[in-house]
Amino acid sequence: xxxxxxxxxxxxxxxxxxxxxxxxxxxxxxxxxxxxxxxxxxxxxxxxxxxxxxxxxxxxxxxxxxxxxxxxxxxxxxxxxxxxxxxxxxxxxxxxxxxxxxxxxxxxxxxxxxxxxxxxxxxxxxxxxxxxxxxxxxxxxxxxxxxxxxxxxxxxxxxxxxxxxxxxxxxxxxxxxxxxxxxxxxxxxxxxxxxxxxxxxxxxxxxxxxxxxxxxxxxxxxxxxxxxxxxxxxxxxxxxxxxxxxxxxxxxxxxxxxxxxxxxxxxxxxxxxxxxxxxxxxxxxxxxxxxxxxxxxxxxxxxxxxxxxxxxxxxxxxx
Amino acid sequence: xxxxxxxxxxxxxxxxxxxxxxxxxxxxxxxxxxxxxxxxxxxxxxxxxxxxxxxxxxxxxxxxxxxxxxxxxxxxxxxxxxxxxxxxxxxxxxxxxxxxxxxxxxxxxxxxxxxxxxxxxxxxxxxxxxxxxxxxxxxxxxxxxxxxxxxxxxxxxxxxxxxxxxxxxxxxxxxxxxxxxxxxxxxxxxxxxxxxxxxxxxxxxxxxxxxxxxxxxxxxxxxxxxxxxxxxxxxxxxxxxxxxxxxx
Numbered sequence: 001x002x003x004x005x006x007x008x009x010x011x012x013x014x015x016x017x018x019x020x021x022x023x024x025x026x027x028x029x030x031x032x033x034x035x036x037x038x039x040x041x042x043x044x045x046x047x048x049x050x051x052x053x054x055x056x057x058x059x060x061x062x063x064x065x066x067x068x069x070x071x072x073x074x075x076x077x078x079x080x081x082x083x084x085x086x087x088x089x090x091x092x093x094x095x096x097x098x099x100x101x102x103x104x105x106x107x108x109x110x111x112x113x114x115x116x117x118x119x120x121x122x123x124x125x126x127x128x129x130x131x132x133x134x135x136x137x138x139x140x141x142x143x144x145x146x147x148x149x150x151x152x153x154x155x156x157x158x159x160x161x162x163x164x165x166x167x168x169x170x171x172x173x174x175x176x177x178x179x180x181x182x183x184x185x186x187x188x189x190x191x192x193x194x195x196x197x198x199x200x201x202x203x204x205x206x207x208x209x210x211x212x213x214x215x216x217x218x219x220x221x222x223x224x225x226x227x228x229x230x231x232x233x234x235x236x237x238x239x240x241x242x243x244x245x246x247x248x249x250x251x252x253x254x255x256x257x258x259x260x261x262x263x264x265x266x267x268x269x270x271x272x273x274x275x276x277x278x279x280x281x282x283x284x285x286x287x288x289x290x291x292x293x294x295x296x297x298x299x300x301x302x303x304x305x306x307x308x309x310x311x312x313x314x315x316x317x318x319x
Numbered sequence: 320x321x322x323x324x325x326x327x328x329x330x331x332x333x334x335x336x337x338x339x340x341x342x343x344x345x346x347x348x349x350x351x352x353x354x355x356x357x358x359x360x361x362x363x364x365x366x367x368x369x370x371x372x373x374x375x376x377x378x379x380x381x382x383x384x385x386x387x388x389x390x391x392x393x394x395x396x397x398x399x400x401x402x403x404x405x406x407x408x409x410x411x412x413x414x415x416x417x418x419x420x421x422x423x424x425x426x427x428x429x430x431x432x433x434x435x436x437x438x439x440x441x442x443x444x445x446x447x448x449x450x451x452x453x454x455x456x457x458x459x460x461x462x463x464x465x466x467x468x469x470x471x472x473x474x475x476x477x478x479x480x481x482x483x484x485x486x487x488x489x490x491x492x493x494x495x496x497x498x499x500x501x502x503x504x505x506x507x508x509x510x511x512x513x514x515x516x517x518x519x520x521x522x523x524x525x526x527x528x529x530x531x532x533x534x535x536x537x538x539x540x541x542x543x544x545x546x547x548x549x550x551x552x553x554x555x556x557x558x559x560x561x562x563x564x565x566x567x
Contacts, residue, residue, distance in 0.1 A: 010478050069476070071446065071456045091442075093476045097458040097492070100411070100446030109530045110411065110447075113440055125534065131345075132437045134336035138534035179455035183471075184482035194477055200566070224567060232500075242461065242496040243475055248332050248437055249356045249495045257566040268332045271437070274539070278564040280556065281545075291545050296559060300550030308553040316557050316567070 002037040003029055004083040005055065008090055012044035016157065016197045017090030017150075019053045023158040024114065024150045025088040026054035031121035037083050039169065041066050041074070047166050054160035059083075059169040066173060069094055073177040075101035080171045085145035086124075091152060092196070099149050108145035115154040115275075129154070132248050132271035152196045153254040154275065188243065195244065198227035200257045201276075203246060205231040207262020207283060207302050211239035216306040217261060223313045229253070231263045247272035262302045265290020282306070320374040320465065322365045323422050324398065325432035325444065327355040327408075328382055328389040332437065342535035345438070354389055357433025361493040363503055364463055365431055366397035372465060374429075375399050379421055381414045381524070383407055394514035395506030401517065406524040411443030413527045418444065419451040420525055428487040429470065434459055434494040445492035455485035461496030 003025045007018040018038075025036045038055035040047075047058040061077060075098040078087065087102065089095040091113050103110035111128060115136070118126040123140050129151055130137040188194075195201065202221040204214060214228075221228045228244060235245035246253050248271035258276035262283060263269060270293055273279070281294040284301045291297045298305055330336065331351040339346050354362065368374040378393040379402040380386055390401045404417040422430050435442035449456030461480075462473035468487045473480055475496070506514070548556045560567045 015477075069481070071449065071458065072453070075450070093459050096442050097446055097456065100415070100443050101450035101456070103412075104447065104450040110443055111531065112442055123532075129440050130438070130536065131330070131336045132440060133539065135338065135345075135536050136539055137439075137536050140532040140534050142530050142532050144530050180457055180483050180485045182481050182483050185479060186481075187479040196477060236500050243480075245495065257560065257564070266333075267335075271332070278560070278566045279542070280560070291547075293542060294545045295542065295564065296556055297545045297547045298550050298553070298556065299547070305550050305553060308550075309556065312554045312557045313567075315554075316561065 001084040002035050002057070003086045003088060004081060005036060005038045005088045006078060006090070006095055007038040007040045007043065007050055007055070008092055008095055009040060009043040009045060012042065014043060014045045014049055015090070015092070017092050017152050019049065019157045020152065020155060021088050021090040021150050022050060022053040022055050023160070024117070024155050026158065026160050027117040028086065028121055029054070031118065034084065039078060039081060041077065047164060051164035052159055052161050053157060054162055056162045056164045058164060058166045060166060061169050061171055063171065063173055065175050065178060068178060068182050070178045070180050071098040072101055072179055073173050074098045075105055076177055077171040077173045078102055079105035081169060087147045089147065089149045091149040096149055099147055103147040106145060106147065108147045109141050110147045111139055111141060112149045113151045114148055115151050117155065133252060133274045134271060151254070193225065193227035195227045195229055195246070195251055196253060198253070198255050200224045200226035201229050201253060201255045202226045202259045202261070203229035203231065203263060204234060204261050205263030206233050208234070213303070214240070216310065219310050220259070220306065220313065223310060223317060231269055260290060261306060263290060264288045265293060320368065320372060320429070321425065321427045322368065322374050322376045322429045322431060323425065323427040324358065324362045324365045324376060324378045325418050325430065326358040326362065326378050326380045326389065326393055327433070327436040328352045328380065328386040329355045329436055329438040332356065336538070338536040338538070342537060343533065344536070352386070352389055354393060355433050355436045357435060357494050359503060360495060360497040361431035361433055361491070362393055362396060362398065363498045364493065366504065367498070368465060369397060369399070377402060377425065377427070379404070379418055381406055381408050381417050387519070390519060391514045392506060394517045395510040396504045397510065399517065401519045403519060403521050404524050405521050409527070410529050410531050411441040411447055413529065415444045415447030415451060416527050417524050419448045422448065423452060428468070429465070430454070430488070430490045431493055432490070434492045445490055449490035452488070452490070455489045456492070457483050457485060457489065458492035460491045460493045463491060463493070463497060
């Protein structure tokens with residue numbers, strides 16, 4: 001049987017989260033002996049990248065109606081494919097929205113925000129995020145089919161090249177399935193790195209003293225190819241948009257490297273970032289609680305340390 | 320306009336999380352419970368719509384009698400009445416089944432629920448409700464306006480913001496941004512007094528069959544001790560990130 005994976009794309013290009021979902025599906029397939037089939041909606045990207053992570057078949061849906069995101073319409077399209085009894089989705093904003101509806105349409109159980117490869121394929125047993133990163137839940141699907149979502153930047157990508165084939169899939173979705181109507185789309189600034197997908201995140205807190213000082217944060221982010229983020233007070237004061245707020249009530253992220261500048265490290269902030277692989281804290285207050293949860297720390301004024309760090313990173317990148 | 324706000328009782332955001340000795344559940348000892356923050360943004364927006372556009376606001380929660388202080392707080396914040404589905408909370412499908420039934424029976428126009436709870440991080444309930452009732456669904460909502468029998472919402476997606484319209488009845492998954500933190504309501508004495516006499520209807524749950532089994536919980540591995548670097552030796556940080564942590 002095949003494990004079906006939703007290969008999410010943005011403006012036709014596959015997202016890193018799609019490769020992560022395929023890599024995850026492949027980790028199940030290795031235990032169960034199944035193959036991996038990816039489904040793409042309105043993607044124009046080459047399927048080669050999907051084969052590279054282990055998808056041996058790619059089902060391509062092209063649909064005018066699905067150019068506009070609607071949770072029920074996306075769930076309907078994927079449920080019509082009737083491929084196997086395991087569907088893997090990335091835990092992106094869009095896929096997380098339609099995952100429950102897809103579970104209802106297929107009659108499968110739903111398990112969200114998986115963080116690690118399953119320890120068993122039958123019964124499916126794996127770890128997922130809980131208590132905003134303060135806990136790990138091990139969950140089992142005792143019988144029947146399952147819809148799974150995979151937390152971004154948690155399991156990661158794993159190349160597993162196979163030779164694959166592409167097929168066109170037809171679904172019966174039409175405009176009448178769109179219960180919601182998108183009237184305006186406002187993209188985040190072009191060139192900015194998607195925060196949940198980012199390998200490196202540079203984040204600023206109240207210690208940055210004002211929005212006019214963000215140039216230094218952005219410079220470091222540019223040098224490292226990183227996304228920028230901020231603490232909750234910074235978003236609440238309007239220094240930075242809410243979309244950059246990481247923490248318990250903002251976005252939860254797990255990059256390889258998280259650099260926090262002028263953030264004291266309240267427990268609510270840690271809940272959003274504590275699954276980062278490596279944490280660097282730069283703070284003028286040696287007593288800032290964040291140092292206890294960091295891998296590397298520098299006690300120093302952001303306005304003194306950041307320009308030096310930017311210079312050193314420039315040297316390193318130039319080397 | 321009838322609004323149903325789904326609230327979940329969760330450990331306070333500052334709570335230290337521990338699990339029981341058998342690893343099967345949260346150790347509730349010394350843990351304060353609060354309205355799930357994403358739900359509180361939804362409740363606040365609903366109460367604003369009550370004040371400005373004459374909506375009636377019902378809160379609903381699935382839980383045993385121990386969650387009543389959280390329901391009373393929601394009533395003190397301004398909800399008109401409350402429903403408690405009398406069951407130890409189950410999985411997302413179970414919770415959504417209860418709420419979907421109440422939403423349909425009560426003919427609510429807008430069902431507002433936090434995008435996810437900060438305890439189980441399922442992010443399942445709003446989508447399940449929408450799917451069960453076949454209602455439009457706007458998730459990750461950071462702005463909500465009501466005009467006549469429709470809503471205009473702004474949704475935050477991974478790639479930006481979308482302005483979306485949908486007709487009643489509609490399910491909204493709300494989050495931080497739906498109202499500003501400064502707009503959150505702290506109940507005053509009058510609110511607290513009136514909350515005591517507002518209707519709280521206790522109903523018995525519908526049964527569902529779950530094929531999920533929670534094997535157990537554990538705490539994430541502790542991070543090793545922090546390595547401090549002198550502020551005058553920033554080059555050392557770059558070296559460590561490259562050679563030791565191997566992240567740049």
